[in-house]
Amino acid sequence: MIEVKAVEKKFGRKKILKGVSFTANKGEITCLIGINGVGKTTILNAIMALTPINKGQILIDGKRLDKTTFEKITFIPDVITMLPQMTIAEAMEFMNDFYTCWNQERATELLEFFRLNLSDRIASLSKGNTAKVNLLLGLALDVDYVLMDEPFSGIDMFSREEIANVFTSHLIENRGVIITTHEVGDIEHLIDKVVLLDDGIVTKEFSAEEARENEGKSVIDVMREVYKR
Amino acid sequence: MNVNFNNRDPVYLQIVRYFKEKIAIGELEPGEEIPSRRELANRMKINPNTAQRAYKEMEEQGLIYTERNHPSKITTDTKTLGKVREELIIEAVDMFVTSIRSINVPVEELLDLVRVKYTANDDKEA
Amino acid sequence: MKNYLKLVNFEFNRIAILFSALLGITFVAQIVGVIVQSRSYLSMANEKIYDEMMSKAQFLEIFGQMSFLQIARSVWFMGPIAFCIAGVGFYIFLIWYRDWIGKNTFIYRLLMLPTTRLNIFYSKITNILIMTFGLVAFQLIIIPIEMLVMKVMVPNEFRRDMGVNEIVSSMPELGIIIPTSIVELILYYGAGMLVVSILFTAILMERSYRWKGIFAGLIYSAVAAVVLISPVFLHEFVLNGFFYPIELLILEIVMGLIVLALSVWLSGFLLKNKITV
Numbered sequence: 001m002i003e004v005k006a007v008e009k010k011f012g013r014k015k016i017l018k019g020v021s022f023t024a025n026k027g028e029i030t031c032l033i034g035i036n037g038v039g040k041t042t043i044l045n046a047i048m049a050l051t052p053i054n055k056g057q058i059l060i061d062g063k064r065l066d067k068t069t070f071e072k073i074t075f076i077p078d079v080i081t082m083l084p085q086m087t088i089a090e091a092m093e094f095m096n097d098f099y100t101c102w103n104q105e106r107a108t109e110l111l112e113f114f115r116l117n118l119s120d121r122i123a124s125l126s127k128g129n130t131a132k133v134n135l136l137l138g139l140a141l142d143v144d145y146v147l148m149d150e151p152f153s154g155i156d157m158f159s160r161e162e163i164a165n166v167f168t169s170h171l172i173e174n175r176g177v178i179i180t181t182h183e184v185g186d187i188e189h190l191i192d193k194v195v196l197l198d199d200g201i202v203t204k205e206f207s208a209e210e211a212r213e214n215e216g217k218s219v220i221d222v223m224r225e226v227y228k229r
Numbered sequence: 230m231n232v233n234f235n236n237r238d239p240v241y242l243q244i245v246r247y248f249k250e251k252i253a254i255g256e257l258e259p260g261e262e263i264p265s266r267r268e269l270a271n272r273m274k275i276n277p278n279t280a281q282r283a284y285k286e287m288e289e290q291g292l293i294y295t296e297r298n299h300p301s302k303i304t305t306d307t308k309t310l311g312k313v314r315e316e317l318i319i320e321a322v323d324m325f326v327t328s329i330r331s332i333n334v335p336v337e338e339l340l341d342l343v344r345v346k347y348t349a350n351d352d353k354e355a
Numbered sequence: 356m357k358n359y360l361k362l363v364n365f366e367f368n369r370i371a372i373l374f375s376a377l378l379g380i381t382f383v384a385q386i387v388g389v390i391v392q393s394r395s396y397l398s399m400a401n402e403k404i405y406d407e408m409m410s411k412a413q414f415l416e417i418f419g420q421m422s423f424l425q426i427a428r429s430v431w432f433m434g435p436i437a438f439c440i441a442g443v444g445f446y447i448f449l450i451w452y453r454d455w456i457g458k459n460t461f462i463y464r465l466l467m468l469p470t471t472r473l474n475i476f477y478s479k480i481t482n483i484l485i486m487t488f489g490l491v492a493f494q495l496i497i498i499p500i501e502m503l504v505m506k507v508m509v510p511n512e513f514r515r516d517m518g519v520n521e522i523v524s525s526m527p528e529l530g531i532i533i534p535t536s537i538v539e540l541i542l543y544y545g546a547g548m549l550v551v552s553i554l555f556t557a558i559l560m561e562r563s564y565r566w567k568g569i570f571a572g573l574i575y576s577a578v579a580a581v582v583l584i585s586p587v588f589l590h591e592f593v594l595n596g597f598f599y600p601i602e603l604l605i606l607e608i609v610m611g612l613i614v615l616a617l618s619v620w621l622s623g624f625l626l627k628n629k630i631t632v
Contacts, residue, residue, distance in 0.1 A: 029276055050466055051631040052563075070469040079460040081467075083369070097361055098468050168270045173277045189240045190276050209239045209279070218236030 007056035018200035026176040034197030040180035048075045073145040076138035084123035107140035128159030145176040244283035253314045259305040358470035362478035381435040388431020393508040396421045420515040472626035552618040563629035
C-alpha cells in the first residue's frame with residue numbers, strides 16, 4: 001500500500017499541497033483527478049522522492065522510500081526518462097543494466113504490443129510513441145507499484161486506445177497503479193478508486209464501483225457534486 | 230463481445246447482465262466454457278478486478294461454476310437457466326409498464342398495439 | 356560499486372564526442388603551430404642570411420637556435436590547452452545541467468536508479484577527472500610527435516633539442532598541468548578535484564533551491580575558499596610565519612580533506628532529500 005499522509009508542499013510562497021492524504025492499494029488502479037496545476041504531478045514526484053515535501057509523510061508498504069524501493073515502485077512521467085539520442089534498444093539495455101527487476105521477456109512482449117522498433121531513436125518518435133516507450137520502460141520492470149502521470153494526455157486516439165488496453169491486461173494485473181488525469185472520460189470504467197483533488201487538498205476519495213452501486217452515480221456525477229460546492 | 234457500458238451502473242453488474250442476456254437467447258449454452266477473467270477484462274476493456282468481481286457475482290447466483298484448475302463454465306442447472314430468462318423478461322416488461330402507465334392506455338388497446346408492433350418488427354427482420 | 360562503474364562508463368560515453376573534439380582541436384592546432392613557427396623561424400633565417408648577407412654564426416648568435424619552447428610559448432600551443440581547460444570548466448556545469456535543461460529530463464531516470472544517489476555525484480566527478488587526465492596524457496603523447504615535425508623542418512644546426520621534462524620545467528604554467536613529481540601530481544589534481552566538488556555542491560544547491568540556491572552556492576564556495584586559505588592567511592599575517600613549510604602543507608591538506616568531506620556529505624544530503632526534477 002502507498003500511504004500519502006498530510007503532505008504539504010510550497011513553491012516559493014505559494015502552497016500547492018495543503019495536507020494531501022490518501023492511500024493506494026496493491027491490485028487496484030487509483031486515479032488522481034484534478035484540474036491542471038492542482039499538484040497531481042507534484043504528488044507523484046514526491047512519492048518518488050523527486051521533489052522534497054515541506055510536511056507530511058509518504059510510506060510504501062509501511063516504509064519510507066530508500067534506494068531499494070526503486071526495485072519495487074516505478075514512475076512513468078509524461079516526459080522522456082532516457083537520452084533523446086538513444087535508440088529504444090539502448091534504452092532497454094540501460095534498464096537491464098541497472099534494474100534487477102527488469103523483465104526482458106515482458107519488454108519484448110510490450111515492444112510487439114506497441115509495435116515499436118528497436119532501432120528507432122527516441123528523439124525521432126511521435127508523441128504517442130514516446131509515451132509508449134515510457135510505458136514500456138516502466139511496465140517491463142517487475143515492480144509492485146506503477147505511477148503514471150497523464151498517460152493519455154496529448155496523444156492521438158489510436159495510441160490512447162492501445163494504452164488503455166494495457167490497463168485491462170496482465171501487464172497491470174495484481175499491481176498497485178496510480179494514474180493522474182484531468183479528464184476521466186474514457187477511462188471511467190477502468191479505475192477502481194478515485195481521489196479528487198482541489199485547491200491543495202483531497203476533496204473526496206471513493207471507490208468508483210461503490211458510487212455506482214450505492215448511489216447510482218458515475219464518477220463524473222460525483223465530481224460534479226464535489227466541485228459545485 | 231462488445232458492450233457499451235453506461236457510467237451509472239456498476240460495471241460488474243453490467244457484465245453479469247450481459248452474460249444473462251447471452252444465456253437467455255441461447256448464445257451461451259449450458260456447460261459452455263467462458264473466457265478467463267483476464268481474457269474477459271481484455272476483451273471488454275475493463276479492469277481485471279472488475280472482471281473478477283463479475284465472475285464472483287455470477288458464481289454466487291449459480292450462473293457459472295468453476296472446477297479446480299479448469300476454466301469456468303455456464304451452469305447446466307435448468308432451473309437457474311430458466312430463471313434467467315424469466316428474470317430478464319419480467320425486468321423488461323416492468324420497465325415498459327412503468328413508462329406506459331403514465332400515458333393511461335387501456336390494457337386491451339395496448340396489447341393489440343404491442344402485438345402489431347412486435348410482429349411487424351419480426352417481419353422486417355425476416 | 357558495480358553501479359558506480361556502470362554509471363562512470365555511461366557518463367563517459369556521453370562525453371566521448373566532446374572529448375574527442377577537444378583532442379582533435381588540440382592536435383590540429385598544435386601541429387599547425389609547429390609548422391607555422393618553424394616556417395617563420397626559417398623564413399627569418401633565410402631573409403637574414405640570404406637577403407641581408409648575415410653569416411650563419413652571426414644569425415645564431417643574435418637570434419639563437421630554435422627550440423621547442425618557442426612553439427610551446429606560442430598561442431598555437433597554449434591556445435588549445437586554454438581551450439581544453441575552458442572546455443572542462445564548462446563541462447563541470449554541463450555534466451549536471453544537460454540532465455535537466457529543456458527537453459532533457461534524464462535526471463528522472465538517474466534519480467530513480469536503485470542505487471545510492473551519491474553514485475551520480477561520484478560518477479560525474481570521476482568523469483571530469485578522466486577527461487582531465489585524458490587530455491594531459493594526450494598532450495604528453497603528442498609533444499614528441501610535434502618535436503619530430505620540428506626536427507624534420509628545422510635543420511640540425513638551427514635547432515636546440517629539448518626533452519619534455521626540460522620544457523615543462525622551463526615553463527611554470529605547463530608545470531601545473533603536467534606535474535613533474537608524484538607529490539605535485541597528487542597535490543595539484545587533488546586541489547582540482549576539491550574545486551570541482553565545491554562547484555558540484557554549489558550546482559546541487561542551485562538545483563535544490565533554485566534562486567536561493569545560487570546564493571547558498573556562492574556563499575558555500577566563499578566559505579570553502581576562506582577555510583582553505585585560512586592556514587596560509589594565519590601563517591602570513593597573524594602568526595608571523597609560525598609554521599614550518601611542511602606543517603603548513605599538512606594543515607592545508609587537512610583543510611582540503613575537511614572541505615572535500617563536507618562537499619560530499621552536503622551533495623549526498625541534497626541529492627537524497629532536497630533535489631527537485
